[in-house]
Amino acid sequence: MWDQEIRAMASTHAIIAASVFMATVLPAVLVPGFSVYGTHLLWLYLVSGAVTATSVAVFWLLGITPPTKKHTLGYKLSRLFRSCLYFFLSCLFFHTVVVLYGAPLIESALETFSLAVLLSSLTTLRCLCVLGPNVQAWIRVFSRHGAMSVWDTCLQITVACTVVGAWVGAFPIPLDWDRPWQVWPVSCSLGAMFGFLTGLVAAPAWIHYHRKQLTYKCK
Amino acid sequence: MKGLPVLSFLLWVCALYFVGIYLFMSGFLLVRLEVNRTSTCGDVLQPGEDPADFCRVPPRFRRVVLLIIDALKIDFARFDPRNTAPKPYENKLPVLEETVSSRPSHSRLYPFRADPPTTTMQRIKGFTTGSLPTFVDVGNNFASSAILEDNLIHQFGQVGKRVVFMGDDTWESLFPKKFHRSLPFPSFNVKDLHTVDNGILQHLYTTMMGDDWDVLVAHFLGVDHCGHRFGPDHPAMADKLTQMDGVIRSVIDRLQNDTLLVVMGDHGMTDTGDHGGESQKETDASLFLYSPSSLFSGPPAQSEPDVVPQTDLVPTLALLLGVPIPYSSVGQVLLPLFPPHGQIEGAVGGLSQLEALWINAKQVNRFLETYSSMAKDIPPESVSKLKDEFSRLSSEYLTSVREGRSPSPELAASVQTYLTSVRDTCRATWAQFNPLKMAAGLAILAFACLICFVLSELSLMLLREDGPRLKAPLVTPLVGGVCVASFQLLTRGYIEVAWCLVVAAFTSELFFLWKAHRSRVSDTAKNGSKAPKCASWLSPRCLLAPPLLVALLRCASLLSDSYVIAEGRVVTFLVFSLALYIPVHLNWDGLLLPPSHDPLKCAGLLPSSALSPSTVRKESSTLLGCLGLLIGSLYLSLSFHGCREEQGSCQPSPFLSPLSRLQDTQLKNLHYILSVVSLGLWTHLLRCCLRHYGNLNSSGGTVFTARWILPLLSVCLGLHWAVSATPEDSFRNLAKVISLAQLALPRAAFCLLGLGLFLIWLDPLTVFLKTRAGPLARGSSLPPPRYRASTSISPQAELHHLIPQIYQRIRHSLDDGELTRGSEVEGRPAVEAYGLGTVYSAPLLLFCGLLGIGLLLLHPEGMALSFLLLLLEMAALLHIHASSTTLSGLHGTFSGGYNVPWTPVVLWSLATTQFFHATGHLPTFPSIQWGAAFVGFPDGHTGTMLPASLVTLNTFAAHILFAVGCPLLLFWPLVCEVRGSRGERAFGEEGEDAVMEMRLRENPNQFTSALLQLSARYLFIHGAQVFASACAAAILRRHLMVWKVFAPKLMFEASGFLVTSVFLLIGVTLVLRVEIALGHWFKRLIPDASR
C-alpha cells in the first residue's frame, strides 16, 4: 500500500513538474521575445495556469479530494464557488503579507499581486485539492500530528518548501549587482518555483525514507 | 536571592566585551588629532640677516596643472618596450616614458607611495595637507567632511592663486567654497566609467587655454571605476588607459613655460581592482612631473629617490609655487627638483636644496611640538629624541649660515634623515593597521560571545553554591596581566597596557570555560538525567533553530555593504519573519487551537489539555491580536526612516525635520497635534497599565512619580514643542518670554526626569496594604494572615481583576506551614496587598516610560509617533511572549524554571536595531542628530561632555529603552498569568489564587538564574552583532566601502553595545533594588502581622 501510494505521488509530481517545464519551454520556442526575466509576468501566469490545471486534473482523477457527503449539483456548485472564493482570498492574503514584508505598496501592485497568485496556485490550490474548502482542516494539517494521510504529509512538505523558497528569494533583492533577476518580483517567484519543485521531489523521497515512522492512526 | 553574583557575572562579561572592542578598535581605527593652526607667509622664514617674507619672492612656477588619475598604479605608468605581449594594463601610457627619455631634465616618473588607508577621500586629504589622515581625524568638523586642517588649497587661496577644479565631487565636499571655479561630477556610481572623465575633457583644454587660473586640478575617475568593475586585467582598462595617454599628450602640448604638470595616482589597486589596505599593490601609485622649462639639474642621478612618499608632494609644490608649507605637513621636499647650490639659470626665486630643507625641517619641527603638546599618542621618548636632533641640526646650520660658509653636504643628509624619521614616527602612530591587535580583539570578542552562550545555558548551575565561582576567573587575569606587565617592564622598559589586557582577558575567558566544562562534566556524572539536556546545547540542530538562525542571518547581513545600507528594512524583514514563526510553530505543536477536533482525540497523540478550550482560544486570539499590532507598528515604523546618501531614490521621512522648519501652518498644526496626541497616549497607556495592576494606590516615591511627575513631564514636553515651533517673527513682543521658555522648559523637563528616576530608585515599591481588622485582633494563636495581591482599590476592579494570593513563604515562616481549615472557610485573606503581583515590573515599566519621554525630548517632534509605535511594539512583543508561554506551558512543556526562550530575546534585540532606524537614525556620521545637543542649551556649551552625552542619548534611544526594559520579558508571562493554571497544580485548593510575580520570590534561585540567563542572551545577541561587524571591518578592510559603510557601522554597533550593556545593567540593578526593598517590606510586615 505504501509503495503504491508513493508511486502515485511520484508520478503525480512528475506530471506537475513536467507541466511547469512545458509552460516555460514551449512559449520560449513558440513566442518570439519570450523570456523568464523579460516577460516575467507572462511566464508567471503561464506557470500558475499550468500548475493549476494539471493539479486539479490529476487530483480529481486520482480522487484524493475528500468525498463529498451530498452529491447534488447545487452542493457541488457551492463547493466550487467556495473554492474559487478561497483562492481569491488567499491571493489577497498573500498580497498583504508580501506588502507587509516590504514590497512597494502602490508602485508595482500588479507585480506583487502576480506573485500572490503564483504563491496561491502553488500552495492554496493544493490545499483545496487535497482537503477541500475547509480552512480549519488546513490549519490542522500544519501541525505535527495533524497529517492524516500520505497526501497530507506531502502537502506539508511542498507548501513549506514553496513558502521558504519565496522567503529566501527575497534575499538577493537589496544587493547592488544589477542583475535582471533581482528585479521585483523575479527572484521571489523564481525562489517559490524552485522551492515548489524541490518540494515535489523531496516529498515522495522523504516519505519513502520515513515510511516506518509515519503512522496515520485516524485514517 | 543572590543579586551580587548575577551583577558580577554580567559586569565581568561586559568588561570582556569592552576589552575586545577596545583592542580591535585600537588596531583598526587609527585616530589622529587635527591641529587647528595654519601657516602664514610670515612665519616660516629663511635664515639670515633680513627676515624676508618669502611669499613675495617670485616663485619658480607661476602655475601648476594637477592631473589626478584615480588609482593610477605604477605598473600602469611604466613602459617596457621588450614586453611583446602586454596585458591590458601594461604599456598603455607610452607618453610618460617617451617624455622622460627624450627630455630627461624636464620630466621624471616616480613610484608614488600612498599611506593606508588607501581610499580616495583619505588620499585627497593626504596629498593636500601633507599629513597622514586616518579614519577618525578628531577635530571640530566631525559632522561634515570638509577639511579644516591647513592644506595646499587653502594656502593657494591665501596668496591669491585661483584654483580651478574639475572631476570627482569628493573635492567639492572636502573644500567647499575654496575653488575659484569648480565643475564637480558625481563619483558615487562605480559602474559608470565615463561621466566624470568626459565631463572633465569637455572643459579641460578650453580652461587651460584661458588665463583665469593658477592651479588647475582635474581628478579622473575612470581608471578606478574600471578597476572596481572589471579589474585591471580587462580590455576596458586598456581603453581607459589609452584615453588617459591621449589626455596627457594633449595637456603637455598646451603647457606654457611657467607651468608645472603633475600627473599622479592617488593610490594603486589590487589584482581584483580594489584598494583601501596597505599592500604594496594598493599603495604604489605613480607620479609624473613635467615642465616645458628646465625642471631638474640633469638626467636622473644615483642619489634620486626610488620611491616618493605621497606626503612629499605637499612641501615640494608649496615651495615651488611660493606658498607656505601647510602647518601639519610631515612631508619632505623632493630634493632633485631644487638646485644643489644657488640658482639654475632662468629660474628666478628658486630655493637651493639646503634652504628648502631648512624651511621644511623648521615647519615639521613646529608641527611636532604643537602636536605632542596636544596629544600623547606619539611615544614621548621618540618625540624628545627628535627634538634634540632638530636643535643640534639647527645650531649647526645657523652657525654655518652666520659664518657665511657653505654648509657641509652631510648636513643636508642629516636634515633628510631627521625629516624621514619624523615621518616614520608619525606613520607608525597613525597609518598602520595593527593586525595582531585586531586578531586579538576578534578572538576576545568571539570568546566573550561563547561565554555569554555558556552563561545563558548553564545559568542555573553557575549560580549554585557549589558551582564554579567567579573569584578564580577574576584572580587569574590579574596574575596574568601583572606577569605580562612586569615582563614588558623588564625587557623593554615600559608597559603597553593593551597587551596586558589581552593576556588578562584571555586567561580569564579560558579559565572560566575550562571550569564550566569541568563542572558540567562532573554534573553529568552525578545525575545522568540532566546529561542529555546539558549536552545538547551546542549541537548544530539547536544552533540552527529558527530564532538563532534569524540572529545568524542578521550577523551575516553585516558582512555585505548592500545589506548594511538597507539595514532598516532588512531588520524589519527579519523581525516580521520571526514574529510569524511564533504562531506557525505553536500551530505545528498543536498548541494554537483548542484540541477539540475528534480526530486528534482519537489519535490520543496530544497530551490532555490542562486548560479549557475557551482559555486556549482566548490566549490564541490575544496572541494573534498582538501579532497584528506588532506587524502594524512594524509596517508603520518604516515611514520614519532617514536616507543614506548611497540610497539613490529615497525620500527621508517628513517627520524627521523639526516643526520650526515647516512652512505650511496647517501642516505644522497637524504635525503638532499628532505629536501631542501620541505623547498623551504614551503617558495615558503607561498610567492605565499601572492602574490596571493596582500599582497606583500607595503613596511611595514611585507612585508619586507615576501620578505627578509623568504627566508633568509630558506637559513640559508639549509646551516645549509648542514654543520651539513658534515662528520667531510672529510674536515679537513675546520674544523674551519665548527665549526664556526655550531655555527653561527643557531644563525643567530634565530636572523632572532626574527627580522621577531618583524617586523610583529610592522607593521602588508600589504595594498598598489594606488590613482587615477581624482576624488580626485575635492574637498569636490565630490562623496565619493571608495576603492578596489586589490590583485596584475600586470595587469594580476588585471584582473584575482581583488577584488574591497567599504568600507561602511568610506563612511557613510564621507557623511551619500548619494550616487550619478554619481560616480557609473564613475565606477572605487577612491582608490585602494591592499591586504586589506586579511589584517588579511596575517600577521598571515606569522607569522605561519616563526615560522614553526624556529621550523623546532630544528628538524632533514628529518622532513622538515613532516612540508611540515603539511602546506599542514593546507591549505587543511582551504579550506575544506571555501568551505563547502560557499556551506552551499549558501542555506540559513548561520546565519549571522561568527561562525566557530565544525567540522573544532575539525579537527584542532586533527591535532595538529596527527602532534605531525608525527614530530617524542611520549608522553614518552625517546622520547624527546634532540638534539634540542644543535642547535646553540653545546658546551652545562650554564643555564637551554634556553635548556628547546628549547626542549619545539621542542616537541610542532605542538601545536604551529596550535594554532597560529587557527584564520585563522575564516578568510579563507571570503578570499575564492565567488564573488557576499553574496555581491549580501548585497550591491545590487555593488554586484560585494567582500569585503573579510573587512566584519569583518563592524560587529565588530560579529567579536569579533566569535573570542571568535573560541578560546573557540579550548580551550574546548584541555582542554577536558587534563581533560580526568587527569581522566585516577586518575582512573587508580593502573594500571600496570600508570607510563609508563598514567602519562607521562598526563604531555605531560598538557604541550601541556599550550603551546597551550599561542600561541593561541599570535595568537588572533596578530589579535587584526592588528585591531588596521587598525583603525589607516583608520583614516589617511579619512581626506586624504576627503580633
Ligand SMILES: [Zn+2]
Ligand atoms: Zn581613488
Ligand SMILES: [Zn+2]
Ligand atoms: Zn576606488
